[in-house]
Each structure stands twice: as structure tokens, then as C-alpha cells.
Amino acid sequence: MLRLMKKKLDWWAVVAATVFLGIQVMCDLYLPNLTSKLIDNGVAKGDTDYIWHIGAQMIIIALIGLAAAICNVYFAATQAQKMGMRLRSDIFKKVLGFSNKEIDDLGASSLITRTTNDVLQIQNVIIMMLRMMIQSPLMLIGASFMAYTSERSLTTVFAVSVPLLLIAIAIVMGMAVPLFQKLQKQIDKINLVFREGLTGVRVIRAFRQDEFEQKRFDNANKDYTKTGIKVFSIVSVMMPIMTLVLNGTYIGIVWFGGKLIANMNMQVGNLVSFMTYAAMVLFSFMMLSMIFVFVPRAQAAAVRIIEVLETENSIVEKENAIEAVEDVPASLEYDNVSFRYVGAEERVLDNVNFSMKAGQTLAIIGGTGSGKSTLINLIPRLFDVDTGAVKVDNQDVRDLKESSLHKKIAFVQQKAILFKGTIRSNIQFGKENATDEEIWRALEIAQAKDFVSQLADGLDAVVEQNGDNFSGGQKQRLAIARAVVKRASIYVFDDSFSALDFKTDAKLRMALKADKDINQAIVVIVAQRISTVTQADKIIVLDEGKVVGIGNHEELKANNETYQEIMHSQLREEDI
Template sequence: MYKLLKKRVSWPAIAASVAFLTVQVICDMNLPSLTSDMINNGVAKGDIDYIWSVGFKMLVVAAIGMIGSIGNVYIAAKVAQKAGSSLRGDVFKRVLGFGNQEIDGFSTSSLITRTTNDVLQIQNVVLMLLRMMLMSPLMVIGASIMAYQSEKRLTMVFLVSVPLLAIAIGIVMRFSVPLFKSLQGKIDRINLTFREGLTGVRVIRAFRQDKFEQDRFKEANKDYTETGIKVFSIVSLMFPIMNLILNGTNMTIVWFGAKLIGDKTMEVGNLVSFMTYANMILFSFMMLSMVFVFIPRAQAAAERLNEVLDTKYTITDPDAPERFTADAPSELEFDNVDFYYEGAEKPALAKTDFKAVAGQTVAIIGGTGCGKSTLINMIPRLYDATDGTVKVNGKDVKKVAQKDLHDKISFVQQKAVLFKGTIRSNMLFGNPNATDEDIWHALEIAQAKDFVSELEDGLDSVVEQGGGNFSGGQRQRLAIARALMKKASVYVFDDSFSALDFKTDAKLRQSLQQDPEIKNSVVVIVAQRVSTVLSADVIIVLDGGEVVGKGTHEELLKTNETYREIVNSQIRKGDM
């Protein structure tokens, strides 16, 4: 946890917090002494003026202590919140830099839990450390010294009460700490189940699996609840045990104190102040124990956050990146490329070779799991080729800075992703400096102009989270238009025409081929439908991770058995 916080907290602020806390503790230590003085020299002697004098001092000391307490709480809260804010920002920034391989190592629900609940645990413990953990030892030391000065004969009571309290705390921690650690993993499971239920709600209803999903969530929720009840029940034992030991200590102090007062060897005020110091000592031990109970949970959270922050990027920029030539023509080349997923015995792609130049459309077709998405993910370096070379505009993608590479590529994913906001804000995501004319032009190419212009607010129409207020085809066309807003050398469409009807699909591809700016770029289309790839300049047929055919539609129909099977299967289904 120290590793996580050392660069994310303000050490001057912590020093100020400790200074305020010290002032508070000193004031708290002096109040019982003043009370003793008031009783011994004011109340016992009936000296009203002395009582007023000491009472005024007590008010001043209490006011100074309150200022110290407010200052400590304010600074501690600020330090904790800033540390949490910095942590969330760093985790989010780190995750944005992950390649697909790193993302595969963490589930989405786990990353959400780490960024929210785990960071919250760290924040809470930072606040507790700057408050209770620092206050407790200061109060124990100060109260012990003051108690000894008040009446050293009664300090023998602590030889029994403190060890008893330590044993009780040790037993509670022994059983609660492992349960606290397991709670974080159980939160992951709840988030995973809940998220799957939300994203797959239509599938669940279609297959009438509501009961099954409810039972699955109920099981995860019950597991978390039972563990939470168990651990907090154990921790709650601390309070009755503490009260028992505290009351027992007070009874013992009164018992022996009464004898000393009866023998006229101790004054009543000293007994009152000693009891107050004794309560401070035992209460400080209790606060310290609570901190030590929650620290392991925060430590588990810190380890989970460090896993994310310490994950090394598999895709990094070269030490001396090459620069793209400004006037270099658009070009995409795969030179004998192999790719293995981590731990795989067989390549997902093997010996992949092709080249496309400006103005050409390359289509990639093949069965499910043949490596189509893997191939195009290597263009923007979401994955790196295990062997061979991927080149954009004549440059090896591994030898240029990722920022420069991504400036040359515009990418539309298989699943259309829209961001909450407006149509305009989503379009400007592709080109922040674009004008309304540019946006309408991109929408026209993507066959989205008609339905956007019919909306009451046009470009300012609201887009809900994920584009939930648009149909699948509308979302795809908006995502395509956003990609076209960017002036790129390579446009990649990963099966992003799948939700379009045949007529819209054909119009969109025709618009792409006729647009004068896109003619200066390479267009890569991944598709399942033969109708989408018919007019491509080069069709690459994949089967089992290997290129088994390459050519135009007419050439492949004559020479490639795999392509003929795909065409024939779709003709039988009426797709052609």
C-alpha cells in the first residue's frame, strides 16, 4: 500500500495533519488534569472563583483542541480524496493504454471493482491512518504518562486489562482478516453476474432464462452477504468485549481508589482524572485494533490495484521511432505474418501475405474463428505479429510511435460503440475540428443523413449510453460516419455492415468507392456476407488461420473451393 500511495499523497499536508492532531491530543490530555485541579482545589474547598477560573481555562483548551481536530479531519479527508482521485485517474489511464492481450487478463467487472470499491478501501484507510492510527499511539503514550503522574499506584490495573484487551483484539483479527480479504473477490463476482444480466437481458428473455439468472445472482449475492454478516459479526464482538474490559477496569479503579481516598492518601479529583486517562488508553487500543482490522482489506485492494498498474504493456513504442513521410501514398502490407495467442500451440494466423495500395478495397472473408478480426487488429497494433511484418505506408508498424500510427488509421469495430452525448459530439470524436458540413458529408456517405435529418434536433439529437435509443443499423451507420470523419490512410471496417440491409450495404460501399478523398486511402472490409465483398479489388479467404485464397470474386469462384462453399451456402439461403 505504501508503494501505491507514496507518490499520490502530499507529504506537507500529512505533516500539517499530524501537527493539528498533536495539538488536539495535547489539549485532550490536559482536560482531565484541569478537571482534577477543579475538584481538588475548587469543589472540595467551595472556592467558586477558582472553579470559574479553571472552567474558563478548560473552555480555552477545549476550543484549541476542537480547532486541532477540525484541521486534522479536513486535511486528512482532503489527502484521502486526492489520493483516491489520483489512483482512479492512474488506473483508468493505464487501462486505456492496454493492448488486447492485457485486457484479456482482466475481466471488465474486475476492472470496474478495482477502480471503484478497491480505491474506496484505500481512501478510507488513508483517512483512518491520519486520524485514528496516529491518534491512538499518541493518546496511549500521553494518557499513560498523565495517569502515572496522577496516581502511579493505580497503574497496576493496566497489567491485567491491557493484555486482556490485546488477546481479544488478536482473536478477532485472526478470524476477521481472511474474511475481509475474500470480500473483494466476491464483489467482483456480483459485478460480473449483474453486468452479464444487464448486457444479455434480451437473450435471457428470449430463452426464458430469467429464473436461472435470478438464481445465479441470488447465489453470488447470498455468498457475499453471508461472508459480510460473518465478518462484521466477528468485528462487532469487539464492542461488547471492549465495554466489558473498560467497565471492569473502571470498577477496579474505583474499588482501589475508594480505599486510597478512605485512607486519605489520594484526592477525589485524582481518581476522576485517572479514570478518564484509563478510558483514553483502552479506547485508543480499540481504535487501533479497528484500523488493523481494516488495513488487511485495504492491503488486498492495494495488491489488486498494483496488479493493474504494474502490468507491463506488451505493445510499446520503439526507443527511436521512425516518422511517416508526409507525401507517402497510402499502402497496407502483410509480409509473411504469423500470430500466436499467449499459451497457444497453433498459430491463429499463419504465413499471411498481401499488399494493398491507395484506391484499393481489400475484403476478408471466412468462417467464424478463422482469424479475420485477429488479422485486422494487428493493423493498429492492438496485437503485435509474432513473426513477419505489418506495414502501413511503407513503415513497419512496430517501428513507429503508436500515436503516429493511429493517426493514419480509422477503425470501426464489429460492435458499434456510441458515447453518451449528441450525434454532433460523437462525430467530433473522429475529428474535433470538423465543421457541420464535414459531418453531413460523412453521414451522407454512411447512409445516415436521411434519418439524422428527420430527427427534431438534427445533429444535436441526444445519444443515450451505448446508443440505446437507435436501432442496430443506425448505430452502425453512425459509427461508420464517425470513422469517415477522420482523414486516414487506412480505413478498417470489422464486419461493421452486418446490421445493414442489402440495399443500404450496397449504397454505402458505392459511396465509399466514389468519394474522392477515400480513393486516396486503402479500405479493408471484414464481412460474413458475400454480397458485401463482391466489388472488392482483392478478396482474401481465410480458413483455419491461413490464407487459402486471394483474388477477385470471379477469380475465386473459378479457383477456390472454400470461397465457392461460402457462396453456395449463402445462395441456398437466399442471401445473394
Template structure:
């Protein structure tokens, strides 16, 4: 908890909150003493002036208590909310820099829970800490001392009452704390199933698995609900039990105190003050019980958040000797590259070796699972190679400044991702300084100009979340245009033409060749269709992670068995020209 809070809260705000809380407690503790004086010295003697005078003091201290409480709540809320805001910001910044490996380890659903629910648990406990955790012990000690001053004989009642409360608190904590800790993992499970259901809703409907998914969600939802019902039922028992203990304490004080008053061993006002102090002592115990129940849940959340913040990012800049990419001619070299996913027994790529110069296009083809996407993910250094090196413009990508490297690579992922906003906003992800003319030019190359220009809003055409108002092919072309807006050395298209028809595919590839800027750069195309890769300068053929062929379409068609099998499979479907 301290590690999470360190450096993310203003010490002055925390200090001010504690100061006002102390003022509130002192005022609250002084009020019963004034009540005692009014009863002993005003009511019993009929001194109205004394009652007004002391009553005025009570009003002042009551006002101080209220104002101090308001200031304490304001500053505590400000401190806790600022902590939450800083935590969310730090988690997001950390996650944005995660490599694909780290993202896979934690999981998207768990990251969402940690950024939202876990942060809220931390905020709530910080708020409780600044309100109750400091208040409770101060009030407990102060009220006990003042109660003893009023009548040390009556304080013997706490010898019975306090052990009862400690037993109740112990039982509640024993059963409630493990259940509170489990709630965070169960929240992860709900987010996971709910997110999968939302993103895969079309697949669910297509396969008529609505009921199965509803039952699946009901399972995790009931699991969470049952856990929550148990823990809050246990917590609910504490309130009536504590109320019963308090009421019993009052009865005991009145019975015992009445005898002392009858024996003239105690004043009536002192007994009234003692009852108030007794309630403050018992309320302090209740507050401490609530804190000790919720702290373990917040601690579990803090551990989960620290796990995200402390995660070592494997893809990062070198501490020393970071290189800048030269401005020379673009160049891409896979130098005997081997790559293995974390924890995998077999390498995903082995012995990949090819060299592409400026103005050349290299295509990568192979069966499903052959390692095509893995290969291109090494270019912008989404992963690091195990052996060999990936070089851009003669520099090993592991030695290049990450910002410089990512600027040099324009990447179109296999799945087209568009962001909510406008078409212009999405295009400027590639180049924030791009002019409208440059954007229209990129849209024209990507065969997107027609359907964007047909809309009256043009570049201000609204893109809904995930690009849901565009077809699959339109999203794919817009993702391609976004990359083309960027001025890079290497353009990577990871199976980006799969959603396009043959005519659009051919037009787009021809437009790439005809463009003055792109024709002088390195272009990498991952394709499933022979027609997509046939006119590339070099074709890399992958099979089960191994490079089994390198050459032109004509060379591979004549000499490479794997490539020949791919060609034959597509001839039967009429796919090859």
C-alpha cells in the same frame, strides 16, 4: 500501501493534518489534569475563583481540541479524497492504454471493482491513519505516563486489563482479517454477474432464462452477504466486549481508588483524572484494533491496484528510433504474418501475405473463427505479430509512433459502440475539428443522413448510453460515419455491414467508391456475404487462420475451393447477385 500513496498525496496537507491531530491529543490529555486541579484545589476548598479560573483554562483547551479536530478531519479528508481521485485517474489512464491482451487478463468487472471499491478501501484507511493510527499511540503513551503520575499504584490494574484486551483483539483479527480480504474478490463476482445480466438482458429474456440468471445472481449475492455478515458480526462482538472491559476497569479503579482515598493516599480529583486517562488508554487500544483489522483489507486492495498500475503494457512506443508515417500514397502490406494469442498452442493466423495500394479495396472473407477480425486488429496494432510484419506506407507498425499510427487508421469495430451525448459529439470522436458540413457528408456516405435529418435536432440529436435509442443498423451506420469523418490512410470495416440490408450495403459501398477522398485511400472490408466482398480489388480467403486464397471474385470463384464453398452456401440462400 506506501507505493499506492507515494506521489499522490500532498505532503503539506498530511503534515498539517498530523500537526492538528497532535494539538488535539495534547489538549485532550491536559483536560483531565485540569479537572483534577478543580476538584482537589477548588471544590474541596470551596474556592470559587479558582474553579472559574481553571474552568476558563478548560474551556480554552476544549476549544483548541475541537478546532484542532475539525482542522485535522478537514485536512485528512482532503488528503484521502485527493489520493482517491489521483488513483482513479491513474488507473483509468493505465487501462485506456492497455492492449487487448491486458484487458483480457484482468477482466472488465474486476477493473470496475478496483477503480471504485478498492480505491474506497484505500481512502478509508488513509483517513483512519491520519485520524487514529497516529493519534492512538500518542494518546496511549501520553495517557499512560500521566496516569502513572497521578497514582503509580492504580496503574497495576492495567496488568490485568491490557492482556484481556490484547486477547480479544487477537481473536477478532484472526477471524476477521481473512474474511475482509475475501470480500474484494466476492465484490468482483457480484459485478461480473450483474454486468453480464444487464448487457445480456435481451438474450436472457429471449431464452426465458430470467430465473436462472436471478438464481445465479442470488448465489454470488448470498456468498458476499454471508461473508459480510460473518465479518461484521465478529466486529460487532468487539464493541460490547470492550465496553464490558472498560466498565470493569472503571469499577476496579473506583473500588481500589476509594480505598486509597479513604487511606488518604490519593486525592479525589486524581482518581477522577486517572479514570479519564484509563478510558483514553483503552480507547487507544480499541482504535489500534480497528486499524489493524481494516489495514489488511486495504492492503489487499492496494495489491490489486498495484497489479493494474504495474502491468506491463506490451503495445507501446519503442524507446528509440520511433518512426513517423510518411505523407506519401497510402499503402498496406501484410508481410508473411503469423500471430498467436497469449497462451494459445496454435497460431490464430499463419502465413498471411498480401499488398494493397492506394485506391484499392481488399476484402477478407472466411468461416466463423477463421481469423478475420484478428487480421484487421493487427492493422492499428491492437496486437503485435509473432512473425513477419504489418506495414503501413512502408513502415512496420511496431516502429511507428502509436498516436501517429492510430491517426492513420480509421477503424470500425465489429460491435458498434456509441457514446452518450449527441450525434455531433460521437462524430467528433473521429475528428474533433470536423465541421458540420464534413459530418453531414460522412453521414450521407454511411447512409445515415436521412434518419438524422428527419429529427428536428439534427446533429444535436441525443444519443443515449450505448446508442440504445437507435436500431442495430442505425448504430452500425453511425459508427461507420464516425470513421469516415476521420482523414486517414487506411479505412478498416470489421464486418461492419452485417447489420445492413442488401440495398443499404450496396449503396454504402458504392458511396465509398465514389467519394473523392476515400477512393484514393486503402479500404479493408471484413465481410460474411459474398455480395459485400465481390467487387473488391483483392479478396483474402481465410480458413482456420491460414490464407488459402488471394485474388478477385472471378479468379477465386473459378479456382479456389474454399471460396467456391462459401459462394455455393450463399447461392442456396439466394444471397449472391
């Protein structure tokens, strides 16, 4: 956790918080001394003027201590919040740069927990550190010294009370720390089950698995509750132990102090001030015990956050990466490309070779699991090839800066993803400064103009989270429009037409062909339907990661067995 603090805290503010806390502690330590004088020299002698004089001093010192405490709390709170803000920002920025592998390894639910709950644990401990962790040792040392100078003979009482507290703190820490670490992992589990339940609610209802999912969540919830009850029950024992020791210490002080007063070896004021200092000493131990309990939980959270921040991305940009060449005819080439997922025994792609030029359309077709999506995911470097090379505009994608590479590619994923906002803001993800004219043109190509123009707010129509207020086909067309509005060298459509009917599919492909800008680029279409690929300049047929056919529709229809099987499974004989 100290590694995070060094990087994320403003140390001038930490110093300021410490200085103000030191002033507060000095004021708190001086007040019992004044109380002793007030009792011995004012109350005992009936000196009213002296009482008013000391009382005025006590008010001034109390106000100074209050002002110092306010300043300390201000700096502690602002630094804790700023550290939380910086950590969340760094985690989010880091995660945005992750490839699919890193996200799968860490888990989406765990990443959410680390960004929220784990950061909150660290924020809480930062406030405790800038308040209690600094205040406790200062108060402990100062109160011990003042108690010793006030009455040395009574300090022997601490020889019993302090060891008892230390033993209690050690036992509580030993039992609570492992449970706090377990608690963080159980929060991950609850988050995972709850997130799956939300995203898969339609599937759950369709298969009538409501009770099963409820039991699944209840189990995760009960595990977390049991651990929470156990750990906080252990922590709560500290308060009654502290009260018992404190009251026992008071009894010892009053017992021995009363004898000293009776023998005229001690004044009443000194006994009162000593009892106040004793309370400060024991209270300091209690604060330290609370810190020792909660710091390990924050430390566990810090380890999880550092794991995210220090996770090395499997897709690394070279130090000498170059900018992609602008204003050159588009080209795409796969040179002996092979790829295997981490931990997989078999290759997903094996020795793939083909090339495309500007103005051409490439279609990729094959059975489920044949490697179609994996093949196109190599273009924007969502994964890196094991052997061979993927070249965009005659440059290996691994030699290019990622930002420069992504400028050349417009990508539509298999699952349409829309963001909460408006239709305009979603389309402008493709081109930030796109005008309304460009947006309407993109919507027209994507066959979305008709239904958008019928909305009351048009381009300013609200898009709910995940686009839940639109149908699957409407979401898909808006996602296609977002890609089309971008000026790119390569347009990639990963089975993006599957949610469209045959008529809309055909119109969309004709519109893509007719657009003069897109017509100068390369269009890559992954499809399941034969009707979607028939007009492509080149069709690649994949089977278990291997290219089993390359050619146009007529060539493959005549000569390729796999293509013929797909065709016969979808079309009637007279249609073929």
C-alpha cells in the same frame, strides 16, 4: 499500501494533519489535569473565583482542541478524496492502454470493482490513518504518562486490562483478515454476474433463462452476505469486549482509589483525572484494534490496485519509436505474418502475405473462425504478430509510436459502440474539430443523413448509453460515419456492413468509392456476404487462418474452391 501513499499523498498536508492532531491530543490530555485542580482546589474548598478561573482555561483549551480537530479532519478528508481521485484516474488511464489480452486476463468486472470499491476501501483507511492511527499511539503514550504521574500505585490495574485487550485484538485480527480478503473477491463475482445480466438481458429473456440468472445472482449474493455477516460479527465482538474491560478497569480503579482516599493518600480530583486517563488508554487500544481490522482489507484492495497499475502491457511501444511519415501514398503490407493467441495450441493466422496500394479496396472473406477479424486487428496493433511484419506506409507498425500509427487508421469494429452524448459528440470522436459540414458529409457517405435529418434535434439528438435509442443498422451507420469523418490512410471495416440491407450496403460502398479523399486511401472490408466484396480490387479468402485464395471476384469465382463454396451457399445459380 504505503507504496501508493508515497506517490499519491501530499506530504505537506499529512504533516499539517499530524501537527493539528498533536495539538488536539495535548488539549485532550491537559483537560483532566485541570479537572483535578478544579475539584481539589476549587470545589473542595468552595473557592468560586478559582473555579471560574480554571473553568475559563478549560473552555479556551477545549476551543483550541476543537479548532485543531476541525483542521485535522479537513486535511485528512481532502487527502483521502484526492488520493481516491488520483488512483481512479491512474487506473482508468492504465486500462485505456491495455490490449485485449490484459483486459481479458484481469476481467472487465474486476477492473470496475478495483476502480470503485477497492479505491473506496483505501480512502476510508487513509482517513482512519490520519485520525485514529496517529491519534491512538499519541493518546496512549500521553495518557499512560499522565496517569502514571497522577497516581503511580493505580497503574497496576493496567497490568490486567491491557493484556486482555491485546489478546482479544490478536484473535479478532487472525479471524477477520482472511475473510476481508475473501469479501473483495466475492464483490468481483457479484459485479460479474450483474454486469452479464445487464448486457445480456435480451438473450436471457429470449431463452427464458430469467430464473436461472436469478439463482446465479442469488448464489453470488448469498455467498457475499454470509461472508459479510461472519466477518462483521467477529469485528463487532470488539465493542462488548472493550466495554467489559473498560468497566472492569473502572471498578478496579474505584476500588483501590477509594481505599487510598479513605487513608488520605489520594485526593478525589486525582481519582477523577486518573479514571479519565484510564479511559483514554483503553479507548486508544480500541481505536488501534479497529485500525488493525480494517487496514488488512485496504491492504488487499491496494494489492489489487497495484496489480493493475503494474501490469505490463503486451503491446509495448519501443523507446526509439518513430513518427509515421506524413503525406506519402498509403500502403499496407503483410510479410509472412503468423499469429497465435496466448495459450492456444494452433495458429490463428499462418504465413499471410499480401500488399495494397493507395486507392485500392481489399476485401477479406471466409468462414466463421477463419481469422478475418484477427487479421485486421494486427493493423492498429491490438495484437502483435508472432512472426513476420505488418507494414503501414512501408514502416513496421511495431517501430511506430502508437499515437502516430492510430492517426493513420480509421477503424469500425464488428459491434457498433456509441457513447452517451449527442450524434455530434459521437461523430467528433473520429475528428475532434470536425465542422457540421464535415459531419453531414460523413453521415451522407454512411447512409445516415436521412434518418438523422429527420430527428427533431438533428446533430444534437441525444444518444443514450450504448446507443440504445437507435436500431442496430442506425448504430452501425453512425459508427461508420465516425470513421469516415477522419482523414486516414487506411479505413478498416470489420464486418461493419452486416447490419445493413443489401441496398444500403451497395450505396455505402459506392459512396466510399466516390469520395475523393477516401479514394486516395486503402479501404479494408471484412465481410460475410459475397455481394459486399465483388467490387473489391483484391479479395483474400481465409480458411482456418491460411490464405487459400487471392484475386478479384472473377478470378476467384473461376479458380478458387473455397470462394465458390461460399458463393454457392449465398447465391442462386442464375445470380452467380
